[in-house]
Amino acid sequence: MPNPPSKRPQLGSRKPKTGKTAILQHEAEIAEKVGGVPQPNSGALAHRKADVSVDGESVFSSERFLLDSKETMGSTIILGMGDVTKVCREALEVRKEPGLILTFRQCPQIVPNEWAVVPLDVFADMLARLRNSET
Secondary structure, three states: OOOOOOOOOOOOOOOOOOHHHHHHHHHHHHHHHHOOEEOHHHHEEOOEEOOEEEOOOOOOOOOOEEEEEEEEOOOOOOOOHHHHHHHHHHHHHOOOEEEEEEEEOOOOOOOOOEEEEOOHHHHHHHHHHHHHHHO
């Protein structure tokens, strides 16, 4: 009887990262994109909340946010008032603006897979600053 073919992985193929390793890598990627720093232990420490911190000189600086991330392999991210309240409370404690990064791992090609969510007044302020800088 012939031996069955061995089940060795092909060169260059890797299992996708899952669990905590994937989450930490995703948070590091977000931090790099927004010029921030991933929080230690995914924000589980009492004095270092949320997932990513972006520092700036004043609370109104466009570079001063505390961001939490949510991601999915599916087509839905469940975002509740508890999630929003948590990032708002944590941002208020460290005098930063709250924000959420939503990542959809599988989406149509025309749809960006990462989205930033901030309070409307913060977004309006950012638009106003952009308009003023264009004149």
